[in-house]
Amino acid sequence: xxxxxxxxxxxxxxxxxxxxxxxxxxxxxxxxxxxxxxxxxxxxxxxxxxxxxxxxxxxxxxxxxxxxxxxxxxxxxxx
Ligand SMILES: [Zn+2]
Numbered sequence: 001x002x003x004x005x006x007x008x009x010x011x012x013x014x015x016x017x018x019x020x021x022x023x024x025x026x027x028x029x030x031x032x033x034x035x036x037x038x039x040x041x042x043x044x045x046x047x048x049x050x051x052x053x054x055x056x057x058x059x060x061x062x063x064x065x066x067x068x069x070x071x072x073x074x075x076x077x078x079x
Contacts, residue, residue: 001027003048003061007035010066014039035065044068 009016016035023031027048035044046064 001029001048003027003033007044007046007061007065009037009039009042009044010062010069011042012037012039016042016044016065019043 003018003022006015006017008014014037016037019034019036020032027033029048029050031048033046033048035046036042037044044065045068046061049060049064
């Protein structure tokens with residue numbers, strides 16, 4: 001299974017580079033993959049999921065990052 005070396009930060013649109021090195025035995029479902037944005041310096045911790053095994057891996061990572069962003073916004077509006 002492959003994960004992208006970089007994703008597009010959904011917060012600022014800059015590229016976010018992968019921090020986590022691939023495990024020796026390769027990525028598996030449930031592994032955490034951390035990305036650091038080169039623009040806003042945000043860190044994204046994404047989980048490898050079944051969808052990532054398909055062709056749409058970049059899309060599902062972007063969707064996951066977007067969900068994190070939205071949950072942060074919800075947390076902020078509550079406080
Ligand atoms: Zn960013």
